[in-house]
Amino acid sequence: MSEYPSSAEINIIGVIRSSFTDLNNCPKQGDEGGVEAWVEVLPQYAAGLESLQAGQNLTLLSWLHEADRHVLAVHPRGDVNRPKRGVFNTRSPARPNPIGLHEVTLLETEGARLRVAPLEVLDGTPVIDIKTSYDQRKPVAGAEAAGIPPRQAAIIRQACHTAWQRTLLSGFNGNISLRINGDTCLVTATGSTKGDLQPEDLALVDIATGKHIAGGKASSETAMHLAIYRQQPEAQAVVHTHPPKLLALGVRVAPADMLRIPIYESDLIRERMTCIPAHAPGTQELADAAGAAAAQHEAIHMEKHGLVCWAATPREALALSEEIEHIAGMHLDSLC
Template identity: 50%
Template structure:
């Protein structure tokens, strides 16, 4: 849209807007800022090509795939992922869609998603699943309520653990009790091992969040937003604890 006003006979700007309705000869658009009642006097079509939609494997539900990509980006923006660490997955029936090994969570693309069989862990796509696949599979097998899992490396929570404890339970905050009661911890096991997967899987029967000593945090949820949100809450409490 090119706009003019009585005081400015020349166009004062171009605005990309979306037409949301029409009333007679009037077009309703959004968004558009009005300057001193400036009227719209010229309409120019925007022929710029639309961004290509992400194309997922035929084994990945597009909504599931996009939710994982969004969770990776959101977690990275919040500092829960750094570089290539961490992993995200969602259950899709009797299959699991999980981020591929070596993928940067803040910049995920459809090619960065692997699909495996839940019962056997057998790969169903060419992308290779995260090395922490065992943790994800064991949580899904042990906890039917789990539909999504986010494994993060939250720096504040990790820093507290290196002091010998995670003192979230000691915070005199109502929120501290609510969310800390969802958290447990398991002893250190080498990442990617069956032992770590089994320990986290068993703990997930009772707890929604499992802290793995010397490693990171695993949160499950009935949705990816719920799992990521719990990770954020616990990291926020850890930040408060560090400032006490």
């Protein structure tokens, strides 16, 4: 039997410059609060960056230099209430060879420096390789999908399907968007079925001007999403749903009494949510009212219409929507 080498040499090709300076503040994954960061490539490897262009999706391979290399079993995501697994059945940084895989979008090139997002690693983390993302090899269905970033498109498709499964969306109603960088957002297209979103059912839009950049025709509620992004810089995702229990509750009680029941969760949610008066769907009046409300609140109940939540990720915005719908159900039950 042939013998395998016990070690291999790895060349560090660069370093990550990030706003994360405390390991405890780093998100678990890039789509859970990752930030823009710079990858500084060493001069001797700069030639390898030739032909890279802004807008490409990349896979960064980093060396997680502060990870424990003597661990073979961990609690998934550090949750001690979950049974331990072998590290090769997790994405834990603690492992014999602590290689990090990060799916990012290239936002800008500046000589041998790359500005990318979203990235979740510590400032000073070494980089060992850069590859074009595997998903760029996959065929894109429909000419309408040209120019749509595939990784973010997959995030929105998954969020829409999850919202549909939880009955927060049905048929053609509702819409979800994701801020791609400081300038653009990806939003569901008008007339798209959210439970079965297709590649052509997304549109890329300029946040400042509302100009269509790529993809299908943007949702009629896009103005509301843009207003929220403009008024709330912390918003990275906006989820507009039509929760049936919340809407039914709005028929039964006045806006000031929404979710006002004697449980702790109700008080906590009410601090995060506000109500705005009824405006016709798709109007600038609705967009302006929602944008102004988003400056102070993460959840906005739109009378006679639905709910819009913003967060760092679609998953977090959906979780807040689901909590509100759950409490609305309890409130309805208490009225019987």
